[in-house]
Amino acid sequence: MAAWLGPETAGFAVVGAVEDRRRRELRQVAFGGPTPKQRAKCALNRRCAVRLVSREAPPYSITMPRRDPRIDAYIQRAPEYARPILTKLRKVLLSADRGLEEDVKWGAPTLVRDGLVCSFMGFKRHTAVWFHKGALLADPTGLLIPGKTVAMRAAHFTSADQVPSRALAALVKQAVKLNASGVKAPKKSPASIVVPAELRRALARRPRAKAAFGALPPSHRREHADWVAAAKLPATRERRAAKVMERLMAAK
Helix, strand or coil, rough: CCCCCCCCHCCCCCHHHCCCCCCHHHHHHHCCCCHHHHHHCCCCCCHHHHHHHCCCCCCCCCCCCCCHHHHHHHHHHHHHHHHHHHHHHHHHCCCCCCCCCCEECCEEEECCCCCCCEEEEECCCEEEEEEEHHHHCCCEEECEECCCCCCCEEECCCCCCHHHHHHHHHHHHHHHHHHHCCCCCCCCCCCCCCCHHHHHHHHHHHHHHHHHHCCCCHHHHHHHHHHHHHHCCCHHHHHHHHHHHHHHHHHC
């Protein structure tokens, strides 16, 4: 038999098997309850229910620890200048998505969710964070630079003030969505552009044209190079190279 003491007592008294049933009902209320009937059956208000659940944590804790003690140790061993940067990076990255988990991959602190999301590390002169599928991320602020692999993109910092919280959080959210959708990171670099000798010599004679050629998108550079290389006769390739020079010099 159970005796209800009322909300003013901030508790209740239950006996025997009734206690387990009442606690199940309280937890259902605290987490939204699966059915209206079960929610109506319990007389406690939501505040009391959450208070009870918090007393029993774990295993009923609402927030789960996601911090890896190995990363705490890594930050303590890092160069002195890098410690505040690493601490801020860790906080910003973790706060971007509550489903992230910490791990250590290849000696670097790494965040994972449905796969690798990003890693960060303190080096001798800079601290870096890199996204394992960074090549697929939209980067409107221009924060990322090419990394060691085709898919990787990184950002370098020398002080904690340089860490852009909003931009990094947006990149993390994109990376998490990519992993959830099952998109694979690109593994092969695009085909290199082979510039024919006639075009190379023409570019070497005109620095301004060479600079304009280098500023073109890869597809445009390849188009010019392929057009010159497609000519069978050397004289024709020379004429086409001269035409390319005219176009480059005329471009604003």
